Amino acid sequence: NSSLWTAAVPTDYNIPVGDGRLLDPDSGSRPYERPAFLEYYFPDNRPGIREAAGLRVSSSPYSRPRLVVNDVLTKTLWDADSTKKPSFNIFFRNDYGNNSINYPLIPETEVRRFEEFRLRAGKNDISNPFIRDEFIRRLWTDMGHEGTVGTFASVYLNGYFKGYYNLVERIREAFMQAHHRSSADWDVNYIGTFEDGDNIHWNTVLQPRLNANLTLKANWDALRAVLDVTNVADYILLNTYTAMWDWPHNNWAMARERSATGLWRCYVWDAEGGYSLYGNKLATYQTLREDLLGSDDNTPVPVMFKRLMTSPEFRLLFADRIQKHLFNNGAITDARTGPRRAATQAEVTPLMAIAGITPDTTWYTNWTNATSGRRVTLFPKLTAPTAHGQFRDPNQDTLLSDTLWPLTLPPVFSQHGGTIAAGFTLTITHGAPAGSILYYTTDGSDPREWGGTVASTAQTYLNPVSFNNSSVTVKSRVLNTAVTPNEWSPVTEARFAVAAVPATGTNTVVSEIMYNPPALTTAEAAAGFMDKEDFEYLVVQNIGPSPIDLSTLRFQLGITYSFQFTGRPVIDPGQRAVLAKNANALRFRYGAGIDAVLAGEYFGGLSNSGDPIRLEVSSTSTAIKAFTYDDNAPWPEPADGNGASLLLVNPAGNPNHDLAPSWTASSALGGQPTGVPLNLTYAQWAAWGFSAAELADPARTGPTVDF
Numbered sequence: 048n049s050s051l052w053t054a055a056v057p058t059d060y061n062i063p064v065g066d067g068r069l070l071d072p073d074s075g076s077r078p079y080e081r082p083a084f085l086e087y088y089f090p091d092n093r094p095g096i097r098e099a100a101g102l103r104v105s106s107s108p109y110s111r112p113r114l115v116v117n118d119v120l121t122k123t124l125w126d127a128d129s130t131k132k133p134s135f136n137i138f139f140r141n142d143y144g145n146n147s148i149n150y151p152l153i154p155e156t157e158v159r160r161f162e163e164f165r166l167r168a169g170k171n172d173i174s175n176p177f178i179r180d181e182f183i184r185r186l187w188t189d190m191g192h193e194g195t196v197g198t199f200a201s202v203y204l205n206g207y208f209k210g211y212y213n214l215v216e217r218i219r220e221a222f223m224q225a226h227h228r229s230s231a232d233w234d235v236n237y238i239g240t241f242e243d244g245d246n247i248h249w250n251t252v253l254q255p256r257l258n259a260n261l262t263l264k265a266n267w268d269a270l271r272a273v274l275d276v277t278n279v280a281d282y283i284l285l286n287t288y289t290a291m292w293d294w295p296h297n298n299w300a301m302a303r304e305r306s307a308t309g310l311w312r313c314y315v316w317d318a319e320g321g322y323s324l325y326g327n328k329l330a331t332y333q334t335l336r337e338d339l340l341g342s343d344d345n346t347p348v349p350v351m352f353k354r355l356m357t358s359p360e361f362r363l364l365f366a367d368r369i370q371k372h373l374f375n376n377g378a379i380t381d382a383r384t385g386p387r388r389a390a391t392q393a394e395v396t397p398l399m400a401i402a403g404i405t406p407d408t409t410w411y412t413n414w415t416n417a418t419s420g421r422r423v424t425l426f427p428k429l430t431a432p433t434a435h436g437q438f439r440d441p442n443q444d445t446l447l448s449d450t451l452w453p454l455t456l457p458p459v460f461s462q463h464g465g466t467i468a469a470g471f472t473l474t475i476t477h478g479a480p481a482g483s484i485l486y487y488t489t490d491g492s493d494p495r496e497w498g499g500t501v502a503s504t505a506q507t508y509l510n511p512v513s514f515n516n517s518s519v520t521v522k523s524r525v526l527n528t529a530v531t532p533n534e535w536s537p538v539t540e541a542r543f544a545v546a547a548v549p550a551t552g553t554n555t556v557v558s559e560i561m562y563n564p565p566a567l568t569t570a571e572a573a574a575g576f577m578d579k580e581d582f583e584y585l586v587v588q589n590i591g592p593s594p595i596d597l598s599t600l601r602f603q604l605g606i607t608y609s610f611q612f613t614g615r616p617v618i619d620p621g622q623r624a625v626l627a628k629n630a631n632a633l634r635f636r637y638g639a640g641i642d643a644v645l646a647g648e649y650f651g652g653l654s655n656s657g658d659p660i661r662l663e664v665s666s667t668s669t670a671i672k673a674f675t676y677d678d679n680a681p682w683p684e685p686a687d688g689n690g691a692s693l694l695l696v697n698p699a700g701n702p703n704h705d706l707a708p709s710w711t712a713s714s715a716l717g718g719q720p721t722g723v724p725l726n727l728t729y730a731q732w733a734a735w736g737f738s739a740a741e742l743a744d745p746a747r748t749g750p751t752v753d754f
Contacts (some may be wrong), residue, residue: 050524079103082143087152089199097154099144105134105165123208123404127174132210134168136217141307152214155196157187157607157650158723161580162221166202167213172319175405176406177399181213182391183289184320189387189613190281193226194315199395211398218314219243227304227627227646230578236317237706238604239347243734244305253311257330257351259356264497269626273303273367275310276355282313282364283352284372287335287437288379288421291679292320292329295338295348307575308631313348330421335441339448356441356449365451368538373422375463381415426452455479455527455536458487461486464541469542472511473521479531479536485522489511495535496526501526517594518544544617547594552671555593555600557660558623558695560676561585561718562653569739574635581629582636583653584692584720587646587662590616590699597624597646600671604661608649611665615646628652633720640721655688660704674704685712692718697736 083102085111088095106114115130125132139147139162172179187194197215201208216222216738220243222235234244241249253273259266286294298317301553303309323329339349340356355361372378392406401404414421428435437443438452447454461474468492479484484550485508486494486501494505520542527534548554564582576582585606589595598616601609605630608626613625627633633641657677678687685691691712696702702709715724733748741747 072613080138082583083137085137087665091587092247092584096148096150098139098148101138101140101143103136103138105136107598110170111503120205121207125209127169127210127402127429129168129170129173132168132173133306134170134212135166136163137166138163153196153198153214155198155441156216156226156305156608158225158325159607159651160225162214163217163219164197165215165217166200167197167215168210169213170319174402175399176410177211177391177402178211178388178391178406179213179321179324179410180317182388183285183637184215184315185387185391186379186384187281187285187315190285190372191378192278192281192312193323195222199398201398204251208401212396218302223302223304228581228650229304229306229580232305233302233309234305236295236299237300237384237714238345238702243302248303248305248311249311257354261361261507262356267358267360273309273311274445275312276361276364277368278312279351279355280312280361280368281372282315284365284368285315286321287339288425289318289321289329290332290334290421291318292309292324292327294320296344296350297347297350300347301347306577308574309575310537314403317670321488322414324410330416331424333424333437333443334503335437335451336443340441346443362449362451363537366438366453366706369452370457370537370539374457375539384411385415406702424693425548454530455525456484457537457539458485458523458525459658460521460539460541462522462541462543463539464543466546467514467543469545471545472513474511475508475523477525477536477540479525479527482528484526484528485523486526487521489514489519489521490523493519493522493538495526495538499533499535508623513544516545517547517622518542518615518617524671544596545594547596548591548615550595550597550600550671551590553701554589554593554595555662555671556588556590556695556698557585557662557672557674558698558703559584559586559589559692559713559718559720560653560660560686561674561692561720562658563655563678563686563688563689565716569636569742571632576629576632576635580652581632583628584718585626585632585649585653586720587618587624587659588698589620589622591700592620594619599664599666600662601665602626602649602660602662603668605653605658606649606651606660608647609665609750610646613646615644623720623722636717637720644721657682672704676704676710677707681707683707683710683712686710690716692720 049582060536079679080101080103085100085101097262110129113130113370114133116133118125139145147160151158151159152161160497181197183195184194188196195216195218197213200212200214202210202212217235218235219236223229223233223235232244234248235242236249251543254274257272261267261270300314300316301311302314303311305564331449340351342349373380389410396406424436425438427439438751439449439450441449441451456478458475458477475485475487477483486505487508488494488504488506490504492502492504494502496502520540524538524539526537560584561584564579567576567579587597594617597610597613597615623644625641626646626649628649630645630648655678657675659675676682676693683693686693693710696709696711713719713724733742738750
């Protein structure tokens with residue numbers, strides 16, 4: 048029982064299915080939620096969870112009235128029928144017990160705090176292979192975006208086995224806050240319904256900027272200030288590659304943080320329709336023409352894409368993303384999707400075996416067939432360049448003014464990133480006509496700027512390039528001067544790292560912790576930052592004589608973070624890798640220079656009253672550094688909210704991190720994440736030490752006041 052609902056008789060606790068009440072259009076709402084007790088166990092005897100929760104039947108407005116779940120309670124293994132095997136939403140609320148759980152529920156994510164999740168029955172992929180949706184959502188995260196990944200579980204209801212399910216996060220505000228390390232409110236637009244927030248920014252800011260003339264730089268920049276255009280390009284690319292069914296008019300979601308820096312982004316959901324579900328939308332299907340550009344569909348996704356296609360900048364950006372993800376072992380190349388599919392299928396195969404089902408793989412092998420698979424339709428045929436594929440000619444009208452894959456192909460690297468030996472030289476080649484110019488950068492910037500101008504950081508490629516740093520990102524484009532107007536190729540990008548030694552307890556330290564940052568300044572609050580904890584950070588430092596490899600490490604206690612996909616996989620002797628709670632917050636406070644040392648953003652937070660920290664090898668859980676910091680004496684008091692950070696006294700000496708004398712407080716307010724103390728002006732110093740009213744009072748903060 049709860050404050051919202053009380054059972055009159057014991058049978059009231061049963062989920063209301065099969066008795067007509069699911070015909071109620073509101074039967075997915077709170078009044079239909081029932082108290083339940085959730086138990087979750089791993090097969091290897093890891094600690095599980097036992098929590099009071101709320102349970103609802105989950106179904107779309109189309110499917111809900113068609114549910115006829117009327118089997119006897121003791122029936123085991125519900126039929127593989129979408130009308131007889133329901134999905135469920137699970138909610139943690141104070142009405143039942145805890146309002147969230149903190150638990151490694153889903154191995155695919157480092158998020159630990161969950162307020163709700165869904166148990167997906169499978170619906171259109173309800174029995175075999177049962178992984179399409181989860182697999183495609185995982186591909187989305189492989190492309191570098193936040194997504195609703197899940198896991199697989201066998202479900203017992205009132206003690207009776209009902210079948211295998213896909214346990215997955217839901218696209219709601221709590222998901223956004225957890226994955227984007229946000230404490231702000233969010234607008235969440237799920238298929239046109241705002242599940243959280245409202246449509247004010249969507250209607251009054253995003254839509255007018257989409258409808259502006261996007262060939263003008265001011266308008267393009269204004270749109271990019273509210274819309275993550277790279278995210279949108281990848282979203283369209285993935286759904287095009289998989290020829291998504293029941294999309295784009297349905298099964299889409301977008302969301303933004305309600306802050307001055309919040310961007311609208313797309314999220315993959317209900318993706319079981321990819322890879323020709325039911326034989327719909329075969330590998331030859333023209334997604335761009337039929338579902339997006341040539342369609343009279345006026346729902347948000349195709350409308351947005353049509354507007355973006357009016358921008359030459361977006362079209363080349365889309366080509367850049369094709370090059371990134373569909374070549375050179377990119378996220379949706381066969382080399383990556385094959386192992387990803389196999390690993391995802393292996394997770395649920397033992398559960399399918401209980402039902403006597405052998406996983407089907409033909410849906411995937413047909414799609415990746417070298418002669419008849421999806422790539423054949425997407426790209427021009429090499430033997431007949433005039434036979435344009437979908438990307439080169441999205442409307443299939445032989446007019447290439449709207450191309451998403453230029454005639455000028457990307458440069459080719461002699462080695463596409465990875466580990467290199469000292470003294471390595473990189474050769475870059477291209478197939479553009481004679482007279483074309485090959486440009487490259489080694490600082491991660493784009494050789495091309497707005498409108499097709501050559502960037503100031505770009506270098507003309509004349510001879511093989513040698514590297515001096517332990518790690519470097521190379522970007523290269525070719526400018527085809529044989530056509531009018533001149534045409535830029537998509538960008539080729541790769542990261543190179545000199546062979547490094549493994550990170551160990553003798554060459555790696557945690558050298559700085561900002562666990563209780565100073566208060567927000569007026570400028571930071573005006574910029575949309577609402578929580579001083581957003582300015583937390585932690586620093587890992589190399590104290591050894593050789594470059595160290597961080598990519599095999601992870602933080603597991605206090606904060607969670609895996610260096611597997613870090614921006615700084617290798618650091619040189621003496622160098623630092625900074626982990627932020629909110630990277631944008633650090634950029635605002637410490638300037639763009641923070642990017643040179645920024646490794647990524649962690650999940651969770653550093654407690655203001657002390658916390659255990661554990662840095663370990665991911666594969667073996669062997670500790671590199673495991674210690675607990677504290678805010679009580681003899682630990683340095685200035686680090687406890689008074690503006691300083693904790694600094695390791697002598698990092699090179701590798702002191703015992705557990706001992707308070709090993710630490711001191713930074714001499715400068717704000718710490719020194721870049722390795723150099725902040726050089727504060729009086730105004731900046733005063734902004735941290737005084738309120739707005741005090742700053743406006745000359746008697747308190749004027750230049751003649753004696754502090």
